Amino acid sequence: MEFALSDKAQDYYDRMTAFLEEEILPAEAAYHAELTGGGDWTKWRQPETIERLKVEARKRGLWNMFLPDPEHGAGLSVTEYASIAEVTGRSFIAPEAVNCNAPDTGNMEVLHMFGSEEQKAEWMLPLLEGKIRSGFCMTEPGVASSDATNMAATARIEGNEVVLNGRKWWTTGLGHPNCRILIFMAVTNPEADSHGRHSMVLCPIDAPGVQIERMLTVFNDYDEPFGHGEVSFNDVRLPASNVIAGPGRGFEIAQGRLGPGRIHHCMRSIGAAERALQLLCKRALEREAFGKPLAKLGGNAEKIAEVRMAIEQARLLTMKAAWLIDTHGVRGALSEISQIKVIAPRVMEMAADLAIQVHGGAGVSADFPLTQIYAGARCLRIADGPDEVHRMVVAKHEIKRQLQG
Amino acid sequence: MEFALSDKAQDYYDRMTAFLEEEILPAEAAYHAELTGGGDWTKWRQPETIERLKVEARKRGLWNMFLPDPEHGAGLSVTEYASIAEVTGRSFIAPEAVNCNAPDTGNMEVLHMFGSEEQKAEWMLPLLEGKIRSGFCMTEPGVASSDATNMAATARIEGNEVVLNGRKWWTTGLGHPNCRILIFMAVTNPEADSHGRHSMVLCPIDAPGVQIERMLTVFNDYDEPFGHGEVSFNDVRLPASNVIAGPGRGFEIAQGRLGPGRIHHCMRSIGAAERALQLLCKRALEREAFGKPLAKLGGNAEKIAEVRMAIEQARLLTMKAAWLIDTHGVRGALSEISQIKVIAPRVMEMAADLAIQVHGGAGVSADFPLTQIYAGARCLRIADGPDEVHRMVVAKHEIKRQLQG
Amino acid sequence: MEFALSDKAQDYYDRMTAFLEEEILPAEAAYHAELTGGGDWTKWRQPETIERLKVEARKRGLWNMFLPDPEHGAGLSVTEYASIAEVTGRSFIAPEAVNCNAPDTGNMEVLHMFGSEEQKAEWMLPLLEGKIRSGFCMTEPGVASSDATNMAATARIEGNEVVLNGRKWWTTGLGHPNCRILIFMAVTNPEADSHGRHSMVLCPIDAPGVQIERMLTVFNDYDEPFGHGEVSFNDVRLPASNVIAGPGRGFEIAQGRLGPGRIHHCMRSIGAAERALQLLCKRALEREAFGKPLAKLGGNAEKIAEVRMAIEQARLLTMKAAWLIDTHGVRGALSEISQIKVIAPRVMEMAADLAIQVHGGAGVSADFPLTQIYAGARCLRIADGPDEVHRMVVAKHEIKRQLQG
């Protein structure tokens, strides 16, 4: 066993940390000021700050680090990138600054692994350049999407065309002014077995029949300029070549997409938890009541310890899951991937909740990013499969393991 | 022991429930539509809906029920009103509809108990009529307000005048277009002992030197049209007769105000928890995954049971605290009042959290009132003394009790 | 609502508390010394101390208070007796001292409600006198007894006889030297519907075919002299008149037995929790570390508050369940009875666990009754239906309630 980072990962980690602390964290206030400068109704635009940070990131060689491919990315393994993802999780604007933000990373991965040369040229390269943004359309408003077999949207093949119908929501990034392309998951062949039934289709956002119905709030926040949208597809006709890797391969693509993506999400969650813990400690040392800093009052110190212990454990488990993907593939890491999907958001939520409490009224206000961290964590307990589904996955693996001896 | 409501309380309870179900709940959508009709920036106005409901409430004899005084109120004991407060907690617009909303109730109580005839005529009567709204200025941004001795604002007596200075925040209702009067708590005599140091002063919102600095969000929500504000007092000069009950009685007034007020808050929390549980059950029965309604999947049923058990217990404890106030006075109920202040928001948060989880993405959106319930609960764990302070109060009472044997 | 005890209950409560504090608690050490005086292998005998206390209890008019019947008992309602049961829960030897100990109370109730005159004369009267002890044979080692339909034991009617076969365990009291009679529950007619399938049979412990297989430990404790036994019934032939209330009425009797019995158990649990909290506070005030009494260190005070809040709530819920039985019958209290069955042992366990922690090594030793309280609570989470089953009952009631609106 070896718990130190590889030299390469350590180098990226140090440089990413420096970039975060020197440029990104100090830019957060400007970013939010630009976003809200014109009032709430003008938030759906790209702040200049982020474009400036993107230029700086490329200069520093901190760009597309999520992609293991050394040609288009940094050539980091999943394990190596994981620590970088954690650093980016410490600021909500960091992931985009280094072109490593969801859902674009997942979409780029899909195109990189499964896309045709034409698809790559048209969509992957501009995404890798950070020139356009994308969305992923999976969850549906009308059914319990925790059960994938409930999916009702369709992508029928008609001759050389594919015809999309259905309604999706929680499509993150749908509101971004640069959003150009959606990956739409739907049923192509309801007669096929459950793993061969779905397709993923590249659908330009301006295709006829694509209708953005509304943007959704998350704990009252639109998360502009990315946003989360509800979008309907009404007889959207596209060339059949827009189907990624061919009809019926949607499930397979989704599985491949989810492994590393969950590592990223979870490590960003851990970074966010660290941010919350940092704010918590700072406040607990600064504010006094009953003659002592809050850090020394009642059970506060013990709670700080609990957060630290929870973060350490969640990080190690996530790193191990990453290492399993690198060494045994996603299929060899299924239980661990579900485990971290439960654990990492829980730790993030716990850290945010305690930090809010120590901040008092300030904690629930917009003066600190704590409600944003809390809300992010709360959503992650639902998104990409709710906790309950992941616990069932873990239990099934456990029972199988025990039966085998 | 007798767990049934008194006949009088039962009558009010039934009529309030009928009003809620027949008029208030069906009006929620219209209320929110009016509020947001002109876009986010126009929310600071009073929706017509609420004025319509107020008229209806008076017709039904459901008005100012919080006030034990039979002349101005309904003549209900604290215990009797508690059940009514629970019903109003099931809708965020119900308390105002029956003129029983915080912080106006507390302010009316203060005037009723401690106000001069002039003060009553000028401010209490219009408040009882629901014609004006009011704010309460206690918490300060610059210090840990969980320790009351940290209070920095001052109300100096200079001849016939009182001069106010300081900065307050989390003044709920400050943004309401009808808000006319603030009760400002501050230090008058820093040399006095800790119970005789403070005063409460009636300060018209348009007095020279009163400056609304900003409105604060709570989990991104301004809670319009009431809102929570940060407000500075810069050499605000008022007649000394604006000091309620005379200088140095602020602490005494605050104590009297907090007892029944916390019962109200806690019972509304329990009503909100019931609303969340109701929504939870409804959704869990409607939605299916893996071939079953969510209510029958995994641990969901057991969690429903946990919420039910937590609500039942919190309600009984709050009712007992109310009964103690009625029979032994606020001072005979101090431990129990602190207990419910911890327990009721916790139950409300727990119910909201589980309901959010069962709703999936819809749960964190504005399609359901669940994030509002959650955020309300989260704030109550901080407001009026954070959980930590109340647990210390309970522990002190317990240790004293054990020492006495 | 009225949270004070009735005059009659208060009188018994005060007298029971006085007896407990004046006689029972001081006698605990002598009781245990007698029990273990001859070494571990001689514990299966009745200590003189308990017989002395029984005499004193009768003198004080504190005897058979559990029985609502004023002729044989004290004529207390379930609600009134509940508070007395709590007091007896503060010492493990108190219930027997006042002839209100399980399982004899339940067995006496069964005989009182369903027994024939002959059965009453032969078994109920000596039990009421405290001259003999009894056992209740329900749980079986070979199946998951949480599901009553799993019951495998049989009580076949053959002419004028009933023939018992099967194996039971966790028959409390089986080891008591004065144990004379068992109530055996078994299947009489497997074809009948689930509510008419079982019978309860009075089986003398010395009937041919009754074989005590072994006594079971609970966390290494035999709980002598009562004990918990495993017992087999091999073609035990008894007069058919030994069937209580006639064949097929076992389920009905069990239901009637469980309502008040669970109130008793739960209130005793709350009394035990109070005892643990008392010991906890005492120790936390006596011992010092890092220059302070433990009560002021870290989160200890907050935990004391949590225990107090949990106890208050559990007591109120149990009292309400008792009141529901008195006013609406057992069938009107089914959800609440299941609720307290989950909550009360949980509170008892929580109080014991925290008290153990504050006592350090002494807490897990026999120097304090804390592991006994803990183990008692732990068993109650399993006995008479495990928590999981009771949560399902609560959830079913809740869902039905919500569907009815």
Place this chain on the structure above:
Amino acid sequence: MEFALSDKAQDYYDRMTAFLEEEILPAEAAYHAELTGGGDWTKWRQPETIERLKVEARKRGLWNMFLPDPEHGAGLSVTEYASIAEVTGRSFIAPEAVNCNAPDTGNMEVLHMFGSEEQKAEWMLPLLEGKIRSGFCMTEPGVASSDATNMAATARIEGNEVVLNGRKWWTTGLGHPNCRILIFMAVTNPEADSHGRHSMVLCPIDAPGVQIERMLTVFNDYDEPFGHGEVSFNDVRLPASNVIAGPGRGFEIAQGRLGPGRIHHCMRSIGAAERALQLLCKRALEREAFGKPLAKLGGNAEKIAEVRMAIEQARLLTMKAAWLIDTHGVRGALSEISQIKVIAPRVMEMAADLAIQVHGGAGVSADFPLTQIYAGARCLRIADGPDEVHRMVVAKHEIKRQLQG
């Protein structure tokens, strides 16, 4: 990062697992039968079974693996041995079978690191041979031993002699028939600073003035034949050469002893948690209620997942703490060592508690080792520093880190 075991650790792990499964687990029943064969009062003897296993262990080269020294031990690093310790934690009799049981391991380490040649020859070698057993005397009954400065026992130097006085308890192994030597920690120079005040002294168990006062139960279990004792030292005079490493070095030795020792304890805890989870799954698959195996009922599967997730995280954190000791020394791992001291027993307790619940009545009986696992975990939350103290250590490190960060 690399989560695989080293080749050497893997080899030992595989062989230890084989020994456990082939020899030790099947011998548990015989061990307990021998122990209890003559009745409870004869348990203080060494079962033949364990001596037979010791012979087999040496044949298999599985002996003294805890000692990093390749001459007397296996030459495994702390990290490498950690996995072996986990395997031994799966059976309560495994550690002694391979001569890796506490407290002998810690005592051997102390002698190995700090002992003189004479001390090694006289005590370390027979311990390494498994011929004698030893005890460690630190905790005292009269004070809160969580605060080391409370220690009252003394080891005064008088000329060539050291004179021991004081009372200790929770000396594990004191009851073992082969126990020959105690390491006694006490104050030598109360004027010295807190790190130079104490000494550790080798005290033969038969030295005049050593009095075993009693053996203590842990949840009613004496844990024979090792046991936990209370022992007084009354003017015990020994040659000054019995002081290990010289007077005043007790604290330094204790620190060195505790680092690897806590790794061992925690990994054995994790092994015990695995055993509990294994039993839990087995029972949950075998028993049926309401027509399904318990594993599929209600929230049971989700709870199995929670145990699995907790174990995985605790193991990784413990392995990292071990790695930190190997790479940065005990002083570089202080926070992590305190973290695992809180986490590992908690996981062990959680697994045992859930397993008990799933086993129903059988779970609290002696038919399964679950109460033993539970009690072991419960004690570890107190022994070697209670959770509260370790959380304070973690919090202090965290706050220091944040202030520097």
